[in-house]
Amino acid sequence: MSREFDIDPDDYVREKPGHQFLVRTEAYTDADVFELEMRRIFERTWIYVGHESELPDAGSFKTAQVGRQPIIVLRDKQGGLGAFFNRCVHRGAALLREAEGTVQELRCPYHGWVFDLSGKTRLVSERNDPGGYGPGFEQPEGLVPVPRLESYRGLLFVSMDPQIVPLERYLGLMKEVIDAKLDLSPTGRIVVASKPYVARYQGNWKLQTENIVDAYHFMHTHGAFVKLQAKFGDTTGDFGVHKGRSTREMREQRFRGATWSCLYGHGYAQVPAADTDALLDGEFGGLYRALHAQHGDEGFARIASKVTSTVFPSMGMIHQQIRVWRPISPEETEVLIYPYEIEGAPEAFNAGMLRSQERFYGPSGFGMTDDTEIFARVTQGLRADHVKWLVFDRGMDTDEQTASGDFRGLPSSEAPQRALWREWSRLMRRSASEA
Structure with a gap:
């Protein structure tokens, strides 16, 4: 057991x-x-990860730990907020290690895959080069979102439990x-x-x-x-x-x-x-x-x-x-x-x-x-x-x-x-x- x-x-x-x-x-x-x-x-449970004022512009991000899970909280170009696991969907490298900052996109330092500010896969590097990906390759849609992200008066909380009670x-x-x-x-x-x-x-x-x-x-x-x-x-x-x-x-x-x-x-x-x-x-x-x-x-x-x-x-x-x-x-x-x-x-x-x-x-x-x-x-x-x-x-x-x-x-x-x-x-x- x-x-x-x-x-x-x-x-x-x-x-x-x-x-x-x-x-x-x-x-x-x-x-x-x-x-x-x-x-x-x-x-x-609900875990506090930051305040909305810390993410003022498109590309503003914070990194955080939720238990053992590394995450990114990110503002996109439309002004919305998203939370994603801080892990490239290719080979698992953490995308960001800084506590906070601003980025134009999320680029994996290992093999150069690129994700936009909404977490979508934007570029698979050298996709069609020799030894690259064939026509049957199933490209990952993007970064994996954290199940729940909610705000109360600007205080941002996330939860790994999709069934948790509302914040x-x-x-x-x-x-x-x-x-x-x-x-x-x-x-x-x-x-x-x-x-x-x-x-x-x-x-x-x-x-x-x-x-x-x-x-x-x-x-x-x-x-x-x-x-x-x-x-x-x-x-x-x-x-x-x-x-x-x-x-x-x-x-x-x-x-x-x-x-x-x-x-x-x-x-x-x-x-x-x-x-x-x-x-x-x-x-x-x-x-x-x-x-x-x-x-x-x-x-x-x-x-x-x-x-x-x-x-x-x-x-x-x-x-x-x-x-x-x-x-x-x-x-x-x-x-x-x-x-x-x-x-x-x-x-x-x-x-x-x-x-x-x-x-x-x-x-x-x-x-x-x-x-x-x-x-x-x-x-x-x-x-x-x-x-x-x-x-x-x-x-x-x-x-x-x-x-x-x-x-x-x-x-x-x-x-x-x-x-x-x-x-x-x-x-x-x-x-x-x-x-």
């Missing part, structure tokens, strides 16, 4: 509703589990989070203009999925940064992202708002704005007053709140960035952080937010180095596999399930992490023959 069918998810995730939630150590460390995740999760249904409650972030723009649009921060860390991909929505860790993992903020306040250039306050005030901030465990594995943590009047009367009051007039009190409150979120399995939105993570092995993960600009916002607003991203998330920032160190420590600790389980019980007794099936938790509940593991268990249970 294939090893694929030997893994029972019930042996890896154990839940007693309201009381206990345990995850087995091998869910992070086992190579067979990792390979199964690539097939049953990454190649059968908007998959996003569910996360649409409200995305809407609130994009509605910070007067036009409702963002622009991904900066190059990403790229880093690799020693650890499993699920550590990043868990961490980005973990309100519990901040005061501990980022303790040195907390002390810096308490001492120097706004002079460190926080731009409102990590507000400089006393340690007590920062701790209180972390225990405001709510966490959410959503269907399909998504999760988020939300903290309401402490003082919307300060936004309306501050340096960028013109922007905020226009947004208040456009969306009303309730809508403006959502826009002004701070939300960290993850779209299962490998995309997050936090502050003014889109974050993507790619599994490489059970103990190695690549993370790309894309700061974005708010279309229609003052130039100083976008510049200030970019500076704040550099301060905390950039290669020499305070936050990213803290987190990658913790991931390495967790990875080291998980090698002690005589300890069988990790504990995700926090807040279970106070989580409330809504009519939609999502769970609302208190501010530092591990509700978002439980969303990940519930969906992980569901998908890993499916057999390879299921649609």
Whole structure:
């Protein structure tokens, strides 16, 4: 029997509703589990691959990995978007290796076959030369398209599963989070203009999925940064992202708002704005007053709140960035952080937010180095596999399930992490023959 069918998810995730939630150590460390995740999760869910603003012109492209599958996302001459497997249909060479760029056509570097921007085969080189292709040759129609490509407000997702639920249904409650972030723009649009921060860390991909929505860790993992903020306040250039306050005030901030465990594995943590009047009367009051007039009190409150979120399995939105993570092995993960600009916002607003991203998330920032160190420590600790389980019980007794099936938790509940593991268990249970 294939090893694929030997893994029972019930042996890896154990839940007693309201009381206990345990995850087995091998869910992070086992190579067979990792390979199964690539097939049953990454190649059968919606995976974020880019933003439409990154593909402005005919021939603009991005390359990406969906599980083990290399793909190209490409804009054609009519302005449409397509997604194709990054593989020549002749002898299998990858057509593009750059992360992004612009091409007039897709030419295979191995034997010179050419494909147009819609993926159609345009030229088979030396077709009629001696030793070439005879009259019965069946020329491939073109590149093989990825089964599904859909966009939500400019965010592009693909799926290898032609039968997967539509993207908007998959996003569910996360649409409200995305809407609130994009509605910070007067036009409702963002622009991904900066190059990403790229880093690799020693650890499993699920550590990043868990961490980005973990309100519990901040005061501990980022303790040195907390002390810096308490001492120097706004002079460190926080731009409102990590507000400089006393340690007590920062701790209180972390225990405001709510966490959410959503269907399909998504999760988020939300903290309401402490003082919307300060936004309306501050340096960028013109922007905020226009947004208040456009969306009303309730809508403006959502826009002004701070939300960290993850779209299962490998995309997050936090502050003014889109974050993507790619599994490489059970103990190695690549993370790309894309700061974005708010279309229609003052130039100083976008510049200030970019500076704040550099301060905390950039290669020499305070936050990213803290987190990658913790991931390495967790990875080291998980090698002690005589300890069988990790504990995700926090807040279970106070989580409330809504009519939609999502769970609302208190501010530092591990509700978002439980969303990940519930969906992980569901998908890993499916057999390879299921649609």
